[in-house]
Amino acid sequence: MIGFLKIQSRLEKVVSRPVDLIENSCLQDFARQSADQEKILIYEAD
Numbered sequence: 001m002i003g004f005l006k007i008q009s010r011l012e013k014v015v016s017r018p019v020d021l022i023e024n025s026c027l028q029d030f031a032r033q034s035a036d037q038e039k040i041l042i043y044e045a046d
Helices: 002-015 029-038
Strands: none
16 A cells, blocks of 8 residues: 555656546446546556
8 A cells, every 4th residue: 555655646746746546446336437538547567
């Protein structure tokens, strides 16, 4: 969890904007559609 928050903080400093980081599996169905429209993938493992 601490690593997750460090990544969020560093991204916010780089882009000078608030950043929300969430794992896809943590979204409830009603929020998934909206998040899918707005999300930006920054890393994908092979």
